[in-house]
Amino acid sequence: MSSLKSEVSNIKVTPWQHICHNLLAEVDIKINGTRPFDIKVHNNSFYKRVLKDGSLGLGESYMDGWWDCEALDEFISRIMKADVRSALSRDVKDILRIMSAKFFNLQSRNRAWIVGREHYDLGNDLFSLMLDPWMQYSCGYWHTAEDLFQAQENKLRLICEKLNLVEGMTLLDIGCGWGGLASYAARNYGVKVTGITISQEQKKLAEECCKGLDVKIVLQDYRDLNMQFDRIVSVGMFEHVGPKNYEEYFHIVCKNLKKNGIFLLHTIGSNETSINVDPWINKYIFPNGCLPSILHVAKASEPWFVLEDLHNFGNDYDKTLMAWHDRFEMFWPEIEDKYSERFYRMFSYYLKSCAGAFRSRNIQLWQFVFTHGIEGGLRVTR
Template sequence: MILSNPIEQHNLQSLFESLLVDADIKINGSRPWDVKVLDDRFYSLVFSQGSLGLGESYMDGMWECEQIDEMINRVLRHDLEAHLDNKAKFKIGLNVAGSKLKDLVNPQSISRAKHDVSSHYDLGNDLFKLMLDKRMTYTCGYWNHAENLDEAQEAKLDLICRKAGLKPGMRVLDIGCGWGSFMNYAAEKYGVICDGLTLSHEQAELGQQIADEKGLAVNFLLQDYREYHPKEKYDRIVSVGMIEHVGPSNYDEYFTCAKRVMKDDGIFVLHTIGGKESSDKTDPWIDKYIFPNGVCPSFAQLAQAVENKFVVEDVHNIGESYDKTLVAWCENFEKGWPQLAEKYGERFKRMWRYYLLSCAGAFRSRNINVWQFVLTHECLSQPHYIRQS
């Protein structure tokens, strides 16, 4: 327990209610973003364990909220962390200190990365088929002119293709290729040849099957980017939603590897969730249940890592689109749940719903964002990138 003397002198429920006043959230209120407490143990769990207690108590059915996304948005927008720091030595619903053991080791080592990727992405293709768009794209869509999830994901894929300046016959490497949504799109629409690196057996098997059925020049490789040494360098490199699994200890090596396998006149398009401050940890609940050892890089961390390696040609923030993407995924997940219920169980359903909607709230509040970087080699005398939007 990390309760301090001032906290112990107050009724936890009253203190909790007072902290939520500025965010216009009520305990047992009637609005969709109000929190309905079903078990009074909720209060002590949140006060003692922060975001981990908040998420686990929801998984265990101690509270309900119709719009978790909007509740989290309000919590983050009104910076309850600052109020809590003034009133007590604890934090609610926000990042708290992770295990000190992680300070002593590389939590994204090659062996650890293989285990962590499998724990999430190999949960089951049945889950992701029901939740994602028709192309199985598990990253932020681009909703500028899109009216549904399929359109938003195709718009994102095409945006990346245009930023990369793809032309027929080019060889493209996708670092962290997922089920191959980008590679399949790029090969189909732009006539390129794609190799993709992934550590997920489930993703590679299904992705290769999809590509082969369409007769596309797409090849999945079950290999860590640090161990990959191609015979020929690539015209273009793309990495979409993968560097969040790399970890600050490995950013320098990540960009060094990308530089090593890209031609001198190549273009590297990097798409990543971005944190508002530099850290080597993530939210404790997300770390335990969703993305073990994942870390969202800050702008400063990425800038330092690309220093003396690449020229930053362009940066584009599309973070507002991830809110809509996550909400759409949650709608698909809940609609398809009857097909998943027997296999996954009620606690998983609550965990997954909390994951999708709490992340949507974080993007809505702009606590985290999504950046697309366009990078080129330093040796170019003339930039050849044309900005796309």
């Protein structure tokens, strides 16, 4: 017994490890503990790396296999609720990213196509297996839904009802993805849809999805739009617009929406009005993305629109992301020969960490409904 005590006392605890232990203890997370949300550290360089590099170091060290966590989503939720990440020092490169987002237009015409190439063009095989039959890569509406497929169909119906679609109307879908909403609206409401995307892979699949329907899919930047539509919708695209372009974005939507038209904006949002650029997400998942705040949207839309309705169902994104992760895990054996182990860890970390962020209520999901000012107001569906 005495020799065991001597051996334990000789284990060296670094200052980095001591700091991490104390920070995590504040949210009841143990290093190498036994609960699902405790983390297992495999490389002691983890502590210094995460304290120096913050969010980027946490994500990259997970990709490198330096640590694991069974309930990664709950781990992230706990540290975000307690704002543990703000206690971690920011790497100089992270500071430069935030400064560059503040002073430079990272979502300019030339840079806007980067996210299409680096994320949405990853492979239709991956997204086809992970998503629902409508290929909805945005938050489902889980009110009355018991599974992902129903939640996404609920979301599509909710959007179409909020837009008050009537047969014969024209609908513009800005950032149409793989054409699921365009297809749903054309099939079920008899509208003529124009969808625009900046992803070659999305355009190909969207055209297949909408074959035989009154739908046109165009590879185009939203800044080049110059038509008139009865209704305009944008789902999961505004996160890529960037603060430097918010006012121009609303001006363009205003210019393309008919006098009695309705515009629905579906976007992830931040509780804080700042340059919301997570360095890991920016580097590995959505380059040049930035989450808007309520103030961002209000200021940019004020000259052009009347806000008729604001609906927050951000908690549903937690369920959506976890459902995607379950399907990603289920179908991984079918596609793993096309991707690396590091990609698998990256994508799994992305889905579960984002679920944890929504669970902590650190970020939200909003649907805004705008008009030019309809006389008598607008009764909006829930």
